[in-house]
Amino acid sequence: MSVVTGQSLREVENRVLWLSAAIIDHANRVRPNPAGLKVGGHQASSASLVSIMTALWFRHLRPEDRVSVKPHASPVLHAINYLLGELDASYLTRLREFGGLQSYPSRAKDPDPVDYSTGSVGIGATAPIWGALSRRYIESLDSGSSRGRQYSLVGDAELDEGAVWEAVLDSAVGELGEVVWIVDLNRQSLDRVVPNIAAGKLQGMFAAAGWQVITLKYGHLLSELFTRPGGVALRQRIDEMPNPEYQRLLRCSAEELRHRLPGDSGEIAALIAGVEDSVLVDAIANLGGHDLDALDQAFTSIGDTRPTVIFAYTIKGYGLATKGHPQNHSALLSAEQLRDLALRVGADVDDPWQPFPEGSTAHALCADTALRLRRPTIARQSPPEVPSDFGRTPTGVATTQAALGRALLDLTRAAPAAARRVVTVSPDVSSSTNLGGWVNKVGVWSAGERPDWFADDAETILHWREKPTGQHIELGIAEVNLVSLLGELGATWSRWGQPLLPIGVLYDPFVERALEPWSYGIYAGGQSILAGTPSGVSLAPEGGAHQSIKTPSIGLEQPGCVSYEPAFAIDTEWTLLASLGRLGKPGGTSAYLRLSTRPVDQTLAAVPTDPAARERRRRQVVAGGYVLRRVDTPAVTIAAMGAVVTEALAAAARLHQVGIPADVICVTSPDLLYRAVRARQGHSSDPSWILEQLFPADRAAPLVTVLDGHPHTLTFLATINRVATTALGVTNFGQSGSLEDVYRHHNLDTDSIIRAALDVRR
Known part of the structure; x- marks a missing residue:
């Protein structure tokens, strides 16, 4: 200089x-x-x-x-x-x-x-x-x-x-x-x-x-002293002294330094004897x-x-x-x-x-x-338009986890510009979370192209083609890394003007491990989708270590994020597309999708065939819930979320047989319904129209809520019409077993819902 x-x-x-x-x-x-x-x-x-x-x-x-x-x-x-x-x-x-x-x-x-x-x-x-x-x-x-x-x-x-x-x-x-x-x-x-x-x-x-x-x-002051006679001993003395001893020297006058610094070394004492007081004090801190x-x-x-x-x-x-x-x-x-x-x-x-x-x-x-x-002004690109509906109706038996992978593949055909902006991230679980088809389609991202040594292996199902244009990033088994990367991928729209549509997939029980850095990424402006799958005690044989309990309420409480727990494949598709449409722009929000590996009969969704009615259903799904079963005059209402909607419908059918007609409401987002309740109370400007469509006052009836997660997540629904209520859910650690045994253990089975409905009417 x-x-x-x-x-x-x-x-x-x-x-x-x-x-x-x-x-x-x-x-x-x-x-x-x-x-x-x-x-x-x-x-x-x-x-x-x-x-x-x-x-x-x-x-x-x-x-x-x-x-x-x-x-x-x-x-x-x-x-x-x-x-x-x-x-x-x-x-x-x-x-x-x-x-x-x-x-x-x-x-x-x-x-x-x-x-x-x-x-x-x-x-x-x-x-x-x-x-x-x-x-x-x-x-x-x-x-x-x-x-x-x-x-x-x-x-x-x-x-x-x-x-x-x-x-x-x-x-x-x-x-x-x-x-x-x-x-x-x-x-x-x-x-x-x-x-x-x-x-x-x-x-x-x-x-x-x-x-x-x-x-x-x-x-430079200390380095120069080290070159003098006795300097080697001085450096060794400073290098070897404990940190607290060195820190104490910083508080010393020159006179104190001449006493403390040499220790037992005459060499050091002789060296610093020839150094001016001010230089010695400055040197020890240099x-x-x-x-x-x-x-x-x-x-x-x-x-x-x-x-x-x-x-x-x-x-x-x-x-x-x-x-x-x-x-x-x-x-x-x-x-x-x-x-x-x-x-x-x-x-x-x-x-x-x-x-x-x-x-x-x-x-x-x-x-x-x-x-x-001075940085040049960055022209922000708008994210590409994301379709709201692919127009197909799933049939047969499917899981919401598999529906995620299927929807991503459908996006590549229906909206290639939007699909090109999608980047998925997972911690070594892409195949076990049903992303295999997507990975095969778009490839794996890497800084440089790498050979796929198993490309010619006939038994290889998941093809690991690594290239700079790949759209899947796989990290090691470290959830904090995944969500930290997710936050930065979700911030490229504001940092470099290039919007991405990032989706992170991890086992739902580990959302809590990753929550703090993901939440901080949202605070910093990162917009992304986190898919927790598989979730709940519905992952029955895997046991308690892989069964999540608190995550539904986490989704409800997380700022800057909309949470969904779809029950059917079509609900997954619609909520995913809506979540993608909120990313990569000013005022955008993140999303958390809680998905399941439980196979569900898709005909139970009763998706309307009339285009206008179908669109009405889609809007309700995206807004937080929809009516799955409506009777003339309900004696009880069952509000269910996610995988246990099957049991709720079965319970409603059996209650009807004994003269207790029951409405069934499929909740897709307790988060959005709670926001609607607060808006009705005057605490926010969020839309509240969905409450009247799901829980009209003239149909108020005792309420049973049920979900594969902590029951308090849905208890607020009773405040909409101030009705008697009872809440079913998971309050204890899970354990291994068949789905039937595990549901019975946690009172999520059909019989438990029926008993709760009978009790709440007393």
């Missing part, structure tokens, strides 16, 4: 440090807080990343690059965006204020540019991996777009998260040379100095996964993650043929009075400490947001960087 550039870069570094600290200070000490609740913020965690982010943004970042910033460094990101003219100064006083800057970086809610939402530890760190893979995928649709690097700024404590290693170890990740992780190795967690951070072990794990590993441990020259060299050495991880040794609270203290995670600088910081970095505590003077080299650097990083 030239003298002018180096000096201006250090001025920017100091200003970023000041702004990040001042943003947090204002939120906690200046802004009125009538409630007295802690506002929070992380001055020390921000400070440890200031040098890294300054060097990255103001020297190396390109417009096509994207960066995920660790959650607790959000004030640093906002400070940089402010200096680059991407954030109005009025927001600097609004950290963690309603409508202001979010606690953690958010693509959806922050007013300035944020590439990746973070805040859920580990999920934001891995997002650029799946962003890179998604970017590779859309190259098959838009080969003219530039790839760019995908950076993750990762806190070292985030490496404790299993999600990190699930992502790092996936075989597909080793091909993503645009992925760069920078580990902020400050060796502290929330409450302590981590005694055994084991950096060498972590570096070895990344190397074993095929990553380029760059270690940035010492800055780690590579705070040395702009060392950072520059590290960023320059990044290769593009494999993922890269840079272990940048840093100090939590670097540049602040709280540096290195074990309890500095949420500590705030005192008023005196903040004033001292302002004096040292050339800021004004009374006018904290003042920009660099025009004509200064620092102002010029900010202006040049803003110009260099």
Whole structure:
């Protein structure tokens, strides 16, 4: 770096440090807080990343690059965006204020540019991996777009998260040379100095996964001392001392350092005896993650043929009075400490947001960087039109799980443009979830074409043709990876203007394992479909470990998502097509389809043959439910969902024989019906017309609800007409057995429904 550039870069570094600290200070000490609740913020965690982010943004970042910033460094990101003219100064006083800057970086809610939402530890760190893979995928649709690097700024404590290693170890990740992780190795967690951070072990794990590993441990001051007589002993002493001992040295005066640092080494004592006090204090804190020259060299050495991880040794609270203290995670600088910081970095505590003077080299650097990083406007393509109905009526016996695969194949014929935008993802379960036909049709995606060595094997049913134009991505058995990728595939419409229609398929019992990252992907703007299949205790012989209970209510409660549990193949087709039509656009939503492997007689669906009546049925299915059996005057209503609709119909027929006429309502989405109830109560603007069609007040009768899941999912239906009710469902862990035995055990069988109907009428 030239003298002018180096000096201006250090001025920017100091200003970023000041702004990040001042943003947090204002939120906690200046802004009125009538409630007295802690506002929070992380001055020390921000400070440890200031040098890294300054060097990255103001020297190396390109417009096509994207960066995920660790959650607790959000004030640093906002400070940089402010200096680059991407954030109005009025927001600097609004950290963690309603409508202001979010606690953690958010693509959806922050007013300035944020590439990746973070805040859920580990999920934001891995997002650029799946962003890179998604970017590779859309190259098959838009080969003219530039790839760019995908950076993750990762806190070292985030490496404790299993999600990190699930992502790092996936075989597909080793091909993503645009992925760069920078580990902020400050060796502290929330409450302590981590005694055994084991950096060498972590570096070895990344190397074993095929990553380029760059270690940035010492800055130029310490490195120069290591070259002097006694320097080898000094380096060995620092390398071998426990993390807490090193952190304690950061809190020492020069006099204390001369006593503590040598240990029993006369060599070290002699070496530091000739070092000035101020130089010695600066040198002991001179780690590579705070040395702009060392950072520059590290960023320059990044290769593009494999993922890269840079272990940048840093100090939590670097540049602040709280540096290195074990309890500095949420500590705030005192008023005196903040004033001292302002004096040292050339800021004004009374006018904290003042920009660099025009004509200064620092102002010029900010202006040049803003110009260099300006991204071209991306023209967003609209997603292709998805048909609402293929026009066929399934017959015979079928499962809703198989109907998913069949509908995808039908889509390739009925709407090839929409089908080309579909990408399916599964964790090594594509054949067992009935995606085999789809995979054979569209092929498997890979960065490069690979030979199918079983193409000429007559006994091979599932053909694994891997090519860059394939539309199925199969990951290892790691559900977190699947839904994390799903979220990024679902965000390409807003990130690169290329809408995709992503569908993830996994066993329904594992939806809970994958829920948190999928939910976070929805929060970050990812729109996708998650198909949980097979589901419930209907998977009887598989036993309790593979039987889901809570997932229906999860679908009802998940924001940004519409959930469905279809009973018949035609319901699956209609709800899938409707869900696809909601993807890849502003205001779009995700969907969760809970499917079953239980074979069901499709004639029970009684699909109308009249075109107008058929369309009415389709609209009802998509809106949340439809009438499957209607009597003149019901003595009881049975509302059933999913696989147990068969038992509900059988129970209604037998009740009719004993003089108790029963309506049967097939619920396809408790989620949408609940929204309709809340809309009727004035809590939302969702449509509520479906309630009158399913549960008209003049047909109100005692209600029995039944589903293969937790019974509370449907209990709210009784509030529509305030009728007596009883709820059947699964409240205990499942067990292996025949379908009949398992249904009887959980009171889902026909006899149990009849008994419930008789009891609720008393």
